[in-house]
Amino acid sequence: MANPWSTLADEGLTPESVRTHLDSITNDHWVAAACFDRLVSDIATQRTLIDIGLQRSASALTRACDIYSNTASTSQSNTNFLLDHFRREPLDAQVCHIRACLRKRLDRLNTYVELQKELVVKGFENEGDDEWEDDPWADEEDSQQKGSPEDKSAILPLPEFLTDDLLVTALSLAAQEQFPALGVLVERYGKFLFPHRLVILESTPEHTSPSDYRQFLPTYDPSKDCEQQWTSNLSWSDTDWTDNPDVQSTLEQAGVKPLPSPECIPGAIKTPLSSSALLRWYREQIDRIISRTGNVDTALVLTQHGASSGLFGLDEIGEDLSLLSRLVYDAPRPLTEDEDHTLSGWSNMSPSEVIRSYLSHSTSATIVKSIQRLVVPYLFVLESRAERSGDPDPSLRNRLLYEYIVSAPLEIAAPIFEASKPILPAVERLIKDDEDLARIALALLYGSDSLDEWVTMSRIFECMPAWDSDYVADAGQEDEADTTIASLGAFVTPSTTQPRVTASDLLLFFQPLHASSLSRALDILDVHLESGEILSRWNVPAKLRWFLQSANDDNEQRSWARRMARRAGGTSDEPDSPEEYEWLLEDMIKLSNTGESGLRSAFGLIPKDEVASIFLSGLLNSGKFRIAKTLLHKPHSKISLSPTAIEDICLSCSREFYDNATDGNYKVGDMSIAYSCLTVPKPSDRIIKEQEFIEATSRICSFNVTSRPGIPISPIEIRLTKDRLSLVSRILSSNNEAYKHTEVVLDLVRKLGFKGDSTAEIKTLGMISDVALQNEDFDRAYKIDKQIVDFVAGLKDGGVDVGEEVKEVCWVACYQLGRQPEFEDVQKKLYLLGYALRLCPPERIVDILAAWRRVDEEDLESRTEELNSAKPFPSRTDRRGRTTRNEPGIALKSIADRLQKHITPSPLVHTPDAALLASKTFSHITANFPFSVRSSSRASQRSGSPASPMMNRVSLDQDDGRPSAQASRVFQKGIGWLIGADGE
Template sequence: MSVDKWHETKDGELSPELVTELLEDIPDDLWVTAACAERIVADSEVAQVLVTTGLRRSTRLIESIRGSLASYEHLGDVDMETNGPDQKLVSYFTNHERERKVCVFRQILLDRQDRIQTYLLMANAWKQSGDDDASMDEEEDDPWADTEEETPPVEEPEAPMTLSEFLSQPLVDSAVILASERRIGALDILLNYHERSLFPYRFTILDSIPLYVQPSEYHHLLPANDFDTNTEIRHTHKPWREKPDWVEQEEAVDDEEFPRVRREELLTAEQITAWYTTRVQTIDSQSGLMDNALALLQHGASQGVPRLDELGEDLILLDRLIYESSQPPDPSNQPDWTLYRWRTAEPPQIIQAYLAYSTYDSIASDVLRLVLPYLSVLEAQAERAKKPDLELSNRLLYQYILQTPLELAVAIFENSKADIQRSYRIIRSDEDVARVAMAYLYGITNITAWPLMSRIFECQPDWGDDREDDDEAYATLTSLSTFVAPSTTRARATSEELLVFFKPLPASALSRLLDVLDVHLESGEILARWNVAAPLQWLLLSREDEAQQRARAVRMSRRSAADGMAMDETQWRSLFDDMIKLTSAGEGIKSAFGLLAKEEIARIFFTGLLSSGNFAVAKRIKGRGNVSKYLAASAIEEICLSVSREFYDNAGSGNLHTSEMKLAYECLSVAPASPAIQKERDFIEATSKICSFNVFTRPGIPITPLEIRLTKNRLDLIARVLSSTDDAFNHTNVILELSHKLGFKDDLGAEIKILSMVVDVALQHEDFLKAETTCERMMESARTLRASYPMDAALPAPSQEALEVAWRSCYQLGRQSEFRDTDRKLRLLGFALELCPTANTLDVLSAWRRIEADDIEERKRRSAARAALRPTGKRKESGPGMLDAQARALAAAGTLFGGLKGLSQGQEAATHMLNRVTANFPFSLGSHRAEEHQPAAGERDFGNLFSVGDTSPRPRVTEEVAAGAKQVLARGMGWLIGGDEEDG
C-alpha cells in the first residue's frame, strides 16, 4: 500500500513527514535505498530526509555485503579497509548484481548529501554577494543620498540554479555556470568541498570566467608555479568527509566520465606560461581590456610563472599605443590593435602606429615618451635573446624620420638642435643630425615646401669655417653626384640609401656638404619661384651636366612666359636677375646654372621674353639694364628671327593679323631694321597672301604656314596660287610682288618662270591677249637676262632653264591655232627664234612657215574676193609673191634685233643674216634681167630683195632651191639667236 502511494506522490508533494511515513513501513531496504536515490527534489529539507533515510537503510545491506566478501571463496585473506578492493572485488560485484546496485545507490546518496550541504552554503554566498552588489550600486548611483530616507527593499538575487538542477547535473557543469555568471564566492565553496572531482577540469572552469572580470576577483583560483619543482602548485581543499565511504573506492564501481578536458597531472612551468599567454591573448582579442590582461600577467609573474616579462612589456607598450598615443579626430577610424597583431608586427609598423596621428605640436613629445621607450625595450629584448644590437634604436628611429612627412620632420629636427639638453633631444648626435637631414632633404621629391626645408637646414650644427678638407669634400660631392645618378635598377636614390652614403663621413666633410646644401636650397627656392621647381637631388645630378642646366634655364624663361602677359617689366627684370644669380659660384660651390655663361643666360632669358609675346617690355629691356650688357645687336636680331620663326612654325593660320602669325610678324619689330629682318617680314607677308588665295594641301585642308616654309621650291607656291584662283593670272603684278616677298626679288630667272606660269594659265583660260602681253613682258626680262652675260659666254643652268621656259612659252602661244592674230603669232615665233637653241630653230621656222602659208592663202582669198567686186577691164593686181614673204621676214628680223640693239643695228644684223643665207644660193634673187648682169665674185645683190613694192615678174623658185635655202637660213638664224656658229 505504501509502495503504491509512494509512486503516486509527485516530487513537489513530498514533505519530510510524508517521506518518513511512506518509507518506514516498507521492509525492503534495497527498494527504499533505490527509492531515495531516484528522487531528486528542489526542497532542501525533503532532499536531506531522503538522503538520510536512504543511507540509513543501505547501511545494513553494506555490512552484509562486506561480510559476504570476507567469506568469498575466491578472495582469500584481503584487508579491505587497508588495501581496498582489487580486481577480485570487481569480479565479485560482476557476479552479484544486487549487491552492486546497493553500492551504486549508496554512492549516489553520499554524493547527494555532500552536494546538498554545498548548495546551502553557495545559496547563502550568492545571496550575500547580491547584497554587496546592490549596496555598491546604490553607492555608485548616489553617494550623497540621504541615509534617513527610507530605502526600497532589495530584491533577493535570482539563484543561478535550483537544488534539483545542482543535484542532477555534473559538478563541472555547475562550476562552469557559476564561473560564467561571475559567482566567484559560490565557485570557491564548490571547488573547496569538491576539489577532488573538479581538479581535472580546473582550466575549463577558469576559462569560463568572463574576460571582463578583474583577475583580482579570482586570483586565488589562478595557477601558480613551484620554484623548486617547476610544476603547478595544487591548492589545498576541505572535503565534507575526511575519509571516503567504503563504496566510494574508485575501483568498486564505475565512475561517470564527463565530456570535459581532463588535466589530472600537474602542469609544468612552460605549460603554465602557455596558459597565461593564451588567456592574455584571448582577453586582448575578444574584449580589448588591456588592464585585465596586464593584471593577469602581473599576478602570474608574482606566482613564479616564468617568461612573462616580455609579454608584460608588450602589453604595457600596447596599452600606451591604445590609450596614450594621439588619437584620430574620428574615433571610428581608430585601428583595431590586438596583442597578436602587436607581436606579429614589425618594429617600423609599430613606430608608425605610435605616431600615426601625431601633429607638428605633438610629434616630439610622442617620440620621447612613446617611441624611445619602445626602442629601449627592443634593445633589452635583443640582449636577453643573446643578440645585442647597439644600432637598433637609431636605425629604426632614423628610418621613420626619413619616411615621415616634411612638417613632422621639421618638428623632429627642431627638437634635435645642439643647444637642447641631450636627454631631451630626439637625435642626440650632432653628426647624425647632419647625416639624417641631408639624406632626408636630398631624398624627398617635394618641390614646393622650400621654407620648411630651410627650417631643417637651420637646425644643423655649426662646426666652424674649416676649409682644410675642400679637396676631400669636392671628391665626396662628386661621388655623391655619381651615387644618385639613375641606373637600370633604380630611378632615383632613396633617403635610406643616401643615409648609408653619409654614414661614414666625418664632421669636416659633413660641414662642407652642409654649405653645398645651403646653396642648393637657395637655388631650389629660386627655381620654384618661377614655376620650374626641381627636387634637390636634381641639383646634384646636373652639377656637371651643362645640357640639363641649359634645359632647365630654357624652361625657367618659357614657363614664366606662360603667364608672361601678366608680368610687368619689373617682374621680368627680377626674373633675369634670378637667372643670373643661379650662374654664380660662391666659395667654389656652383649654383643651379653654374656651367652656363651669363651671355647665354641673357640669350635664353630674352628668348623666353619674346616667346611670351610681350614685345613692348622686350623693346624697353633690350636697350637698358643688365640685359643690354650681355646682348649685342646681332644677338638680338638672331633671337628675334628665331622666336619669330618659332611663332610662324606653330601658327595654324597664315593670317598675319591674328594669333601666332601676328606674334611672328610683330616679334621682328623688336630687332633693329636689317636685310635679314626685312626678308623674314616679307616672307610672313607672302605667307599671309598665299593663304588668302585659299591654297589647299588636300581637298578641304588649307595649307599651313609650316608647309609653306618647308616647301623646297617656292616657285611651286606661285604655281599653286595661280591654279587655285580662276582670275589670279590677271593680276601679274600681284603675283610678281608675291614672288619678290618669297625671296625672288631681282631674280630675272624666277620672274621669267613665273611669267611663263601666267602664260600657261592664260592659255588654259583661252585669254590669248593676256598670254601675248605677258610673253612680251617675259621677253623683255629674257633679253635683259641674256644681255647680262657676254655673247660667247656659257649661261648658268638656272638662266638656261629660264630662257628655255621663255622661248617655249612664246613658241607654244605662237603656234596656237585658236589664236587668230597672225602678226602677233609671227612676232611670238620671232621671240622663240631669238632664244631657242640651234637644234630647235627648224621647228620654230616650220611653225612660222605654216602660219605664213595660211596667211598667204587667206590673203589670196581676200584678194580674189576683192577682184571679183572690181569693174571689168581693170588690170588685176598681182598677188603676194615670194618677195613679199621675204620682205615680211626681213621686217620681222629687223624688229627682233631692233629690240636688242636698236632699229638700225637690228636691220644691219638682219641684212648680215640674209647675206649669209643668200651667199649659198645657186641662183640670183634679182629681176628677170639677172642673166644679163653677173656681180663680181663675193658680191651679193640685195637691191631687189628689199624692193618690196616692185611688181615686175619674178622667176619661181623650185622646191629643191627652197629646201636648200631653208637649211642655210636655219643655220644662220641659229647663229643669230645664240646657237653654235657653223661654217657655211
C-alpha cells in the same frame, strides 16, 4: 486508487508534507525511487527527500551486505554470490544503486549550501556609475531583497546543480565571474576538475582581471619544473558499502546503469603542464586577451602572476607588454582609429617598426615629447637586453633614432633638429653629437622629394653647428670636400641599378666625412637652399638633390633656366607691369653668379648673356610680347643683347610657333603669335622677309592647297618644301581662277623669298601663261607672253645678261601660243613666233620656222583673198624698187627657193607637224609645272597633225637628222633677214 504523491507539485512540497505522504507507504523500493525522482528548489525539502530515500534503502542494503559478508569465507567469490542475489532480487540492486546516487546527491546538496554563501547577485546597481549607489529614489524593499536566496537560486538553480556535470557548473560559474563560488567547487572537487582547468579558465571573460581568479591560474613549481596540481577536500566524513568499487562493478554487471564520472569527459589534461607548455599557454592567453579586448593591462597582470612563481621567459614578455601598453595607452592616436595590437604581432615587429608605431600619429608639436616618453625608454630596454644576452651594442640607440629621423617627413624632423641645437645642454639634446647632427641634416635634405617646404628646410639648416675656423681644416681639405660633393652628385643621379637614392643611403655616404668636410658641405647646402627658394618662387621648384646632379652639367642648367623663363607659358593672363619680369631676370642672373667662397649657384655654368637670351626666349615663347617690347626698348634695359642677337631670338621663337601651327591663317592661332613675335624687334631685312613668308603661307593655305587628297597642306610642309615655286604651280593647278590674278601670284612669289629674282618671276609668268593656254584664254596668255617678252627685252636693252633659263622660258611660251591654231590673231602669232626665233637655240630654229611658215602662209592666204576680192593681180613694189604682179604664193616660194640653196633639207621640215621638235625644249623648262597643254580635236584638225597621245602634251622630240654647223649659220642669217633683223 491513484497515488496522491504524483499529483503533488514541486513548488508546494515542504518537509512536513513529504514525510506525511511517504511515511504511510510501506514499499521501501517505491519510496526510495520516489525520493530519487523528485528534484525541488527548496534545500530543506530536498534534504528531507534524500534522508527518507536513504532510510528506506537501508533494508535492501542490509540484505546485500550480509550476503557479501557471509560468503567471504567460502570457496566461491563473494561478488558472485552478490551478483546472483542482485539477479534474483533486481529490486534490491536498483535500491542499492539509488542509495549510491542519493549519497552523491547529498554531497552535492551540502556543496550547494556552501556555494550559496559565496554567490554574488550582480544587478544593474553594480554596473552603473558610483553616483547611483545612494539613489534616494531607490525602493527600500528592493534594496533589502538584493542578494536574497531567491536571487542566488536564479544564478544556480538547485535541481540543475544536483543533476548537471561538475564541469558544466564550473564553466557556468567562471563565465558569470562567480569566482568565490567556483573556489568552493574546486576546493571540494579539485581532483575531478583539474584535468579541465584550462577549459574553465578560457570560459572566464577576457575583460576580467586575472587578479580576480588568480587561485585558478596555473602556477609554476620550481622544484618539479612543472605545474602545481589542485587539491580537493571531499565532504564525505564516512563511507558507505555502496561506495565499494566491487559493489559498483557488480551492480553494473547486474544491468544497473553506472554513475557518470567527470573523468570520462574528453579533452581533459590530467598531467601537469611542463614549463615550456606553461609558458606557451600564458603567451596564448595574453594574445587572446589583447586581441579580443585590447586591454594590455589585463594581460600584464596575467603575466605578472605567472612571473611571480618564477616561470622563466615571462619577465621578457612583461617588458614587452609594458612597452606595448605605452603604445596602446600613451602614444598619440586618433579617436577613430581601430587598430588591434597583439603580443605576437609586437614580437614580430622590428625595432624600427616599433619606433614608427610609437610616433606614427605624432605631430610637429608632440614629436619631441613622444620620443622622450616612448622611444627613449624602448631604446633603453633594447640596450639592456643586448647587454644581458652578452652582445652589447653601444651604437644601437643612435642608429635606430637616426634611421627614424632620416625617414621622417620634414615637418616632423624639424622639431627634432630644434631640440638638438648645439646651444642646448647635452642632456636635453636628442642628437648630442654635432657631426652626427650635420650628417643627418644633409642626408635628410638631399634625400627629400619635397618641392615646397623651403621654409622648413631653412629651419633645419639654422640648427646646424658652426665650427670655428681653427677647427675646420685648410683649403686642401676643402678641395677634398668639393670632390666629395662632386662625387655625391654622381651618386644621387638615378641609374638602372639604383633608380632612387634614399636618405639612409646618403647617411652612409656622409658618415666618413669629418668636421672640415661637413662644414664645406653645409656651405654648399646654404647656396642650394637659396637657389631652391628662388626656383620655387617662380613656380619651377627642383628637388634639392637636383642641384648636386646639375652642378657640372651645363645642359641641365640651361634646361631648367628655360623652364624658369617660360614659367608663365601655361597662362594667358599678363601681369600688370613688367617689374615682375625684371625681378625674374634679376633672379636668373643671380642664379648664374659665383659667390665669394667660390661656390656656384644653380645656373653657375651659364654666361650672363646666355641667361638674358634664355629669359627673352622665355618671354616670347610665353606670348608676352608687350612685356618684351617694354623691357627691350626702355632706357637702361637690363637685357644687354645686341640687335642681331635679339633678331635671332625673335626669329627662332617665331619659327617655333610657325612650325607648331596647324592653321596657316596668320590672323589666328599659333600663326598669329608667330607673326606678332616679329613685331618685338626693330624692323630689319630679315624680320621683314620672315613676315612676308608668313603672309605667303597664309595666302597659300587660303587657296586650299592639299598635301595629300583631302588633307590641307600644313605650314611646316610649306617651310620644308625645297622648291617653293612648286607651291605656286600647285595653286595654279588646283584653282581655275588663280591665273587671272597675275599680280597676286607674283606678289606671292616675292613673299616666298624670290623678291628681286627675275628668273623666278619669269618662270611664274610662264606657268601663268601655260595655265591660260590650257584654259584657251588666248588673250590673257598673249598678255602674259608679251609681258615676258617686254621683260626680257628690257633686260637686254639695259645690258643685263639674260640667262639661258629665262630665254628658254620666254621662247617656249611664245612658241606654245604662237603655234596654237585656235588662236586666230595671226599678227600676234607671228610676233610671238618671231621672238621665239630670236631667243631659241640654233637647233630649234628649223622647227619654230616651220610653225612660223604655216602662220605666214595663213597670213598670205588671207591677204591674197583680200586682194583678189578687190583687184585680181595688183602690182606691188618689192624692196629693190621693182614693180611686180602679186601672184599668190610667189613671195613665200621665192623665200623657200633661196633657203634651199644654203641648207640641207631636214626631215622634220616635211613632217605633218614640224612643231613637234619644240616639245622637248618646253618639257625641259616646264619640268616642274604640273599642267598639261590641252589640244582639242578642233585644234588637231586645223593643224592637220595625226591624232596621237603626244598631242595631249606638246613634245619637242626630234629625229637624228640635224643640219650641219655651216648650214645652221646660213639658215640663221636667212631667218634674220626674214624677220627683219640686222644682216649679221
